[in-house]
Amino acid sequence: MKNRKKIALIGAFILLLLLAVLFIVGPYLIVGPPSPLFTAINYETEVHDIRVEVFDSGNDSVLDETYELTPLKRISHPKPFRFLVPPGIGDEDYTFKVTLEDGFTETYSTKVSTWTNVEIVVYGEEDQPISISEPRGH
Known part of the structure; x- marks a missing residue:
């Protein structure tokens, strides 16, 4: 009888482990890295120089970094762990606030999930020097 309980407990643990792998690791294997x-x-x-600030739906700061962008330079910032949960679990609205060195500021709000990202483009347009959007297909 003790042996059966032990086998059932080990079986339940293995099943739980397999389900965790399926629902947490599985999407990364199918879709790819975040x-x-x-x-x-x-x-x-x-x-x-651009300052990028990211705020969650409670207006708490998630990121506040300044970057130097040379002409045609592309930079990216990896997602913190809080954004890496499987899709649909941690999705909430975030606000991106981008400020140029001259003080021009642009904001953009969106839901951030594992496989979505925001693209910031700096151009020489006087009335709109910054564009913030999500790349097509996301």
Whole structure:
């Protein structure tokens, strides 16, 4: 009788482990690695400093970093662990606030999940020097 309980307990543990692998690791094996939190590229001919701030739906800061973008340089920031949960579990609205060194600021709100990212583009347009969007197909 003791042996049966032990086998049942081991079987339940193995089943739980397999389910965890299926639902947590499985999507990464099927879809691939997570996309970055954001990418930024400078299409201008001069160097720009950009400050990227990310806030969650409670307006708490998730990220506050400043980057130097040389012409045609593309940078990306990996997603923190909190964004790497399987799709649909941790999706909530986040606000991206991007500020150029001259003080021009643009904001963009979206749901962030494992395989979505935000693209920040800096151009020389005087009235709209920053564009923030999600790449097509996401």
